[in-house]
Amino acid sequence: MFYRESGQFKSSYAADSAIFTIAQDRVFIAALLALSFVAIPGLASDYLLSGILIPFLILSLAALGLNILTGYAGQLSLGSAAFMAVGAFATYNFMVRLPGMPLLVALFLGGLCAALVGVAFGLPSLRIKGFYLAVATLAAQFFIEWVFTKFGWFSNNSSSGVISAPAMQIFGYPIDSPASKYLLTLSIVAFMALAAKNMARASIGRAWMAVRDMDVAAEVIGIPMLRTKLLAFAISSFYCGVAGALYAFVLLGTVDAQAFDLHRSFQILFMIIIGGVGSILGSFLGAAFIVLLPIGLNLIGQVFHGAISTQFLANLEMMLFGGLIIFFLIVEPHGLARLWQISKEKLRVWPFPH
Amino acid sequence: MEWQFFLEVLVGGLLAGVMYSLVALGFVLIYKASGVFNFAQGAMVLFAALSFVSIQAMGVPFWLALLLTLVLMVLLGVGIERVVLRPLVNQPPITLFMATIGLSFFLEGLAQMVWGTDVHGLELGIADEPFDVGGVFISKFDLFAAAVCGTLVATLALFFSKTKLGRALRAVADDHQAAMSVGIPLKHIWAIVWGVAGFVALVAGLLWGSRLGVQFALTLVVLKALPVLILGGFTSVPGAIVGGLIIGAGEKLAEVYLGPFLSGGIENWFPYMLALLFLLVRPEGLFGEKHIERV
Numbered sequence: 001m002f003y004r005e006s007g008q009f010k011s012s013y014a015a016d017s018a019i020f021t022i023a024q025d026r027v028f029i030a031a032l033l034a035l036s037f038v039a040i041p042g043l044a045s046d047y048l049l050s051g052i053l054i055p056f057l058i059l060s061l062a063a064l065g066l067n068i069l070t071g072y073a074g075q076l077s078l079g080s081a082a083f084m085a086v087g088a089f090a091t092y093n094f095m096v097r098l099p100g101m102p103l104l105v106a107l108f109l110g111g112l113c114a115a116l117v118g119v120a121f122g123l124p125s126l127r128i129k130g131f132y133l134a135v136a137t138l139a140a141q142f143f144i145e146w147v148f149t150k151f152g153w154f155s156n157n158s159s160s161g162v163i164s165a166p167a168m169q170i171f172g173y174p175i176d177s178p179a180s181k182y183l184l185t186l187s188i189v190a191f192m193a194l195a196a197k198n199m200a201r202a203s204i205g206r207a208w209m210a211v212r213d214m215d216v217a218a219e220v221i222g223i224p225m226l227r228t229k230l231l232a233f234a235i236s237s238f239y240c241g242v243a244g245a246l247y248a249f250v251l252l253g254t255v256d257a258q259a260f261d262l263h264r265s266f267q268i269l270f271m272i273i274i275g276g277v278g279s280i281l282g283s284f285l286g287a288a289f290i291v292l293l294p295i296g297l298n299l300i301g302q303v304f305h306g307a308i309s310t311q312f313l314a315n316l317e318m319m320l321f322g323g324l325i326i327f328f329l330i331v332e333p334h335g336l337a338r339l340w341q342i343s344k345e346k347l348r349v350w351p352f353p354h
Numbered sequence: 355m356e357w358q359f360f361l362e363v364l365v366g367g368l369l370a371g372v373m374y375s376l377v378a379l380g381f382v383l384i385y386k387a388s389g390v391f392n393f394a395q396g397a398m399v400l401f402a403a404l405s406f407v408s409i410q411a412m413g414v415p416f417w418l419a420l421l422l423t424l425v426l427m428v429l430l431g432v433g434i435e436r437v438v439l440r441p442l443v444n445q446p447p448i449t450l451f452m453a454t455i456g457l458s459f460f461l462e463g464l465a466q467m468v469w470g471t472d473v474h475g476l477e478l479g480i481a482d483e484p485f486d487v488g489g490v491f492i493s494k495f496d497l498f499a500a501a502v503c504g505t506l507v508a509t510l511a512l513f514f515s516k517t518k519l520g521r522a523l524r525a526v527a528d529d530h531q532a533a534m535s536v537g538i539p540l541k542h543i544w545a546i547v548w549g550v551a552g553f554v555a556l557v558a559g560l561l562w563g564s565r566l567g568v569q570f571a572l573t574l575v576v577l578k579a580l581p582v583l584i585l586g587g588f589t590s591v592p593g594a595i596v597g598g599l600i601i602g603a604g605e606k607l608a609e610v611y612l613g614p615f616l617s618g619g620i621e622n623w624f625p626y627m628l629a630l631l632f633l634l635v636r637p638e639g640l641f642g643e644k645h646i647e648r649v
Binding site: 076124127128129130131132134135136138139142143145146149150262266269270273311312315316317318319320321322323324325326329330333 | 391437438441442445447448449451452453455456457458459460461462463464466467471577580581583584588616619620622623626627629630633634637638639
């Protein structure tokens with residue numbers, strides 16, 4: 001940044017604990033919000049909206065959920081896609097079985113269902129830790145996938161377990177064009193990101209980080225382990241659940257349980273590793289990276305039209321993902337968010353670092 | 355007749371469990387010696403089987419192909435140690451685990467890029483046909499797999515408890531820094547471990563490959579091995595075997611006797627639930643080392 005914070009004094013507690021303490025940051029965020037709320041829906045093409053921006057926002061939300069659990073509370077989970085599935089299927093059932101249910105209420109209730117399931121599968125975390133827990137979360141992944149595939153009740157007995165989004169509207173305003181879907185997603189994601197940021201700064205966030213850094217010590221200084229861990233599971237699953245419902249209804253339209261398989265869980269895990277573990281900004285950067293990389297690879301593939309097979313590109317993509325994960329873990333374990341922070345600090349004193 | 359059927363299911367399950375143990379063994383080996391939970395073991399199994407089949411397809415005779423693949427796997431193991439793990443020394447175990455997830459993606463991509471994505475058959479010369487033992491049918495192939503697995507475990511158990519190198523490996527697993535300070539060369543040890551893990555992956559890859567065909571689905575056997583691992587404990591070779599037997603038998607019995615009530619297809623999650631319930635009673639697994647935490 002080509003600006004300094006000189007002359008900006010914090011003269012009240014409110015100013016000291018603000019999210020953005022520097023005026024330039026506030027201007028930047030305001031401009032970003034104005035751009036994404038006002039300019040983009042009007043100017044962007046339908047492809048840009050529904051091919052890049054909506055998936056980016058939804059996956060950011062899921063990454064945010066996993067980041068709360070893994071990044072802040074330190075409980076590694078390989079089952080985030082399962083909680084997305086719970087959110088999607090629960091929201092679907094609320095909307096289909098209770099006609100006249102408002103969309104936002106159904107989303108909220110779907111998230112709550114995901115949170116309940118998250119707490120159920122988080123219970124073992126009180127007893128088991130580390131790898132054992134990571135493997136235990138796989139139980140959630142396989143079990144939930146199986147439940148939604150095998151029991152027709154959850155998909156309203158539709159053929160082959162596929163659920164299709166019912167017509168969506170908010171206050172009589174239909175959500176059918178890419179721009180309106182984008183605005184809906186953006187509003188929800190912006191609101192929930194703000195909530196996540198505030199949770200991370202509040203006492204619950206500090207309790208999570210204490211548990212992450214050393215849970216025995218955290219318990220000794222009086223942090224209630226049961227409440228803290230289960231709350232992390234509940235809130236994380238709530239975020240994943242809402243993301244799953246948006247993924248099913250806003251992005252895809254029709255979806256079955258296979259859309260939320262183990263591969264999706266890994267994808268979300270990769271987002272937070274690349275973006276930055278334990279960082280709100282990192283969830284967004286990581287999601288952007290993971291969404292854009294295959295698109296970029298495809299573009300390269302088109303340049304060498306015919307010379308490179310899609311098979312080759314698919315394998316190359318896997319290798320690149322894997323390689324990048326290792327690269328980031330070795331070079332910058334805190335991901336893109338940390339790189340952003342470093343470059344900000346460097347630029348602050350640029351061009352006279354001494 | 356009823357008990358005979360039960361026995362047949364049980365024996366079939368136990369022998370399938372041996373196959374799970376074989377994969378779980380690769381995990382235990384690396385975890386014991388380096389404290390790394392190597393998620394890439396499944397990718398290594400695929401890599402080994404695919405390499406072997408492809409080398410054989412070039413007209414190389416069986417034993418030479420086996421030798422070449424072994425060399426390749428050891429080189430791969432050493433390479434992984436050099437490129438991925440050495441820069442991550444002293445990082446928290448979770449970081450190492452995530453690195454191996456990345457590694458598994460990399461290896462899966464690499465194996466298929468180099469050797470192609472076709473499904474290959476693999477013939478070991480042992481027929482997968484059942485024969486009669488007191489009224490219970492047992493597959494010859496399963497028995498062969500069990501024998502291979504038994505030999506492997508006996509060798510490894512002796513290696514870990516009786517040789518100097520084995521003890522050095524266990525010391526490294528216990529505490530990197532302490533092991534280094536008494537003069538154990540960490541780098542060599544890790545290279546050896548990953549080489550041996552490559553060897554175990556080759557054995558598992560050959561057996562699983564001839565059962566399922568050499569294809570991408572081989573990487574999924576890792577998902578079968580994980581519940582075995584948490585049931586038996588990450589650090590115990592006997593644990594991997596006993597865990598494999600319990601999971602194998604439990605899975606088959608549940609599929610036959612419980613499956614019809616739950617509309618089938620439960621073999622994907624049942625082992626995990628079994629292992630999870632078990633963990634609630636014994637958080638460190640059946641034979642895992644008890645960890646005393648201090649602040």
